[in-house]
Amino acid sequence: MVTYSDGIIVSASGVTTPVETNRHAVEKVVKSLPVDFYTEFLSDAAKIRKPSPIRGLFPLENKPGVISLLAGKPNDATFPFKSLSFNITSPTDPSQEQSISLSGKDLSAGLQYGPTGGLSRLLKWFIGLQTLSHGRKSGEGWSLSMGSGSQDLIYKAVSALVNPGDAVLVESPVYAGVIPMFKSLYCEQIEIETDANGVCSHSLRDILENWPIGKPRPKVFYTVPYGCNPTGMTATVERRKEVLQLAREHNFLILEDDPYFYLYFGKAARPPSYFQLELDEPEVGRVIRFDSFSKILSAGIRMGFASGPKPIIDAIDLHTASANLQSSSLIQAITLALVEEWGYANFFAHTQAVAEFYRKKRDVFESALNVHLSGLAEWCTPEAGMFFWFKLLLSPNHTPGVDEGDSEDLIRTKAYENGVLALPGTVFLPNGRKTSFVRASFSLCTEEQVNEALKRLRDVLLKERGQ
Numbered sequence: 372m373v374t375y376s377d378g379i380i381v382s383a384s385g386v387t388t389p390v391e392t393n394r395h396a397v398e399k400v401v402k403s404l405p406v407d408f409y410t411e412f413l414s415d416a417a418k419i420r421k422p423s424p425i426r427g428l429f430p431l432e433n434k435p436g437v438i439s440l441l442a443g444k445p446n447d448a449t450f451p452f453k454s455l456s457f458n459i460t461s462p463t464d465p466s467q468e469q470s471i472s473l474s475g476k477d478l479s480a481g482l483q484y485g486p487t488g489g490l491s492r493l494l495k496w497f498i499g500l501q502t503l504s505h506g507r508k509s510g511e512g513w514s515l516s517m518g519s520g521s522q523d524l525i526y527k528a529v530s531a532l533v534n535p536g537d538a539v540l541v542e543s544p545v546y547a548g549v550i551p552m553f554k555s556l557y558c559e560q561i562e563i564e565t566d567a568n569g570v571c572s573h574s575l576r577d578i579l580e581n582w583p584i585g586k587p588r589p590k591v592f593y594t595v596p597y598g599c600n601p602t603g604m605t606a607t608v609e610r611r612k613e614v615l616q617l618a619r620e621h622n623f624l625i626l627e628d629d630p631y632f633y634l635y636f637g638k639a640a641r642p643p644s645y646f647q648l649e650l651d652e653p654e655v656g657r658v659i660r661f662d663s664f665s666k667i668l669s670a671g672i673r674m675g676f677a678s679g680p681k682p683i684i685d686a687i688d689l690h691t692a693s694a695n696l697q698s699s700s701l702i703q704a705i706t707l708a709l710v711e712e713w714g715y716a717n718f719f720a721h722t723q724a725v726a727e728f729y730r731k732k733r734d735v736f737e738s739a740l741n742v743h744l745s746g747l748a749e750w751c752t753p754e755a756g757m758f759f760w761f762k763l764l765l766s767p768n769h770t771p772g773v774d775e776g777d778s779e780d781l782i783r784t785k786a787y788e789n790g791v792l793a794l795p796g797t798v799f800l801p802n803g804r805k806t807s808f809v810r811a812s813f814s815l816c817t818e819e820q821v822n823e824a825l826k827r828l829r830d831v832l833l834k835e836r837g838q
C-alpha cells in the first residue's frame with residue numbers, strides 16, 4: 372500500500388500505476404518559467420482574443436449570497452431529461468456490471484452551460500490524475516482545460532502559437548491529423564527524422580544548429596511519444612531528455628500529443644512523459660500535454676484535456692469561448708460520475724486491462740506478420756498503441772534497411788482490389804515524400820481476419836515482385 376501527498380492510497384498489489392515511479396517528482400520544488408515568457412510564443416490571433424464579457428464573470432456567480440442575473444442560461448426545469456443511468460463493466464471483474472445514475476445537481480450541471488475549461492470537480496480529478504501519472508502538482512504554474520477530444524485542443528493550441536508563414540517542427544512520419552491543421556494555418560512543416568527509439572535528436576539538433584540566418588526560428592515541436600501514430604514507436608528516456616535540452620537551448624515548446632500513454636504494454640517500465648521529465652529541467656513550462664480518453668473510455672465520448680503553462684491554457688480557453696463555448700457538459704458529467712465511482716486505483720486497473728488487451732492484439736498481429744510477410748517486409752515491434760508500421764520490400768532486390776519505393780499504388784489499388792485496406796505511409800509525410808512503409812491498425816481485427824488480411828497482402832506483394 373502506498374500513500375501519496377494528496378492522500379490517495381493505491382494498493383501496490385494487483386494495480387500497477389505510474390504513480391510509484393513518480394514519488395520523487397511529487398516531492399520536488401518546481402521553478403516555473405515566468406508568465407511573460409510566453410508573450411513571444413503567442414500568435415497574433417491569440418493576442419487579440421479577449422475574454423468573453425459573460426463567461427469571464429461566471430466564477431463570480433459562486434460567491435455565497437450573490438443573486439445572478441448574468442447569463443442567458445435556460446431554466447433546466449424546462450428540460451425533458453429527469454435522470455440518466457448507464458451500466459459499466461466492473462474494472463476488477465469484467466463479468467460484472469455496475470450501474471451509475473445521474474440526477475439532481477449532478478444531472479443539472481450536465482444539462483446546463485458550464486465553465487469554459489470544464490466542470491471544476493472533473494478538472495480537479497484530472498489534475499489529481501496528472502499528479503499521479505506525471506508527478507505534476509497543482510499550483511505549480513500549470514493548468515488544465517478540457518476539450519471535445521484532444522484533437523480540438525491540439526488545434527486550439529497550435530492556432531494560439533503559430534502565425535501564417537511560421538515554420539513548425541514535426542516528427543516524421545507524423546500523425547496525419549495534424550498535417551492539414553498546420554497546412555490550413557499556412558505553416559511550413561519541417562520534418563524531423565524518427566527511428567525505433569523515437570525522435571532522432573541528432574537530426575533535430577542538426578536542423579536547429581544550421582537554421583537559415585534571418586528565417587524566423589520554430590516555436591513548436593510536435594510529437595506523439597508513446598505508441599506513435601503511425602510508427603508505433605515509444606521514445607526512449609534518453610531521446611526525450613535530449614529533446615527537452617534542445618527545447619531549452621533553442622527556445623521552443625513541445626506539443627506532447629499522448630493519446631496512447633495508457634496503452635503502454637512494453638516489458639520495461641514505461642518511460643516518463645515529457646510533462647514529467649521536464650521537472651528535471653532548471654525551469655518547467657515548455658511542455659503542453661494532450662491527453663485523450665478516446666482509447667480508454669470511448670472515442671465517441673469526445674473527452675480530452677490539455678495540461679501546460681497557464682498562459683497557453685488560457686489562450687486555448689479564449690479560443691474555446693469564442694468557437695464552441697465549452698465541451699459538452701453532459702459528457703463531462705458522465706465522465707465525472709464514472710471516474711468518481713472508480714477512483715484512481717480502479718481507473719488505473721481499467722487502463723492496465725485495456726493495455727493488456729492491445730498487447731494481445733499486438734502479439735496476434737506480429738505472429739501473422741511472421742507467418743505471411745517474413746522476408747517480404749521489415750518492422751519494429753510496437754510497445755504501445757495500436758499500430759504496426761512496416762516496410763514492404765517491393766522488389767526482390769530491395770536493399771535491407773533502406774526505404775526505397777512507394778507503397779501507395781500497391782496499397783491503395785492492388786491490395787484493396789484483393790480485399791485488404793491499410794494506409795500507405797506517404798499520408799503521414801507532410802511534404803509528399805514517397806515511402807514503402809504502410810500503417811496497419813491491430814485494434815479491431817480478429818486473429819482470423821488478421822491472418823486473412825496479411826495473406827492477401829502477401830499475394831499482392833509477391834505478384835508485384837514478379838514471384
Ligand code: PMP
Pocket residue numbers: 519520521522523546548595600628629630662663664665670673674675
Ligand atoms: N492524436 C493522435 C496521435 C491520434 O492518434 C488521435 C486519434 N486518432 C488524436 C490525436 C485525436 O484524439 P481524440 O479522439 O482525443 O480527439
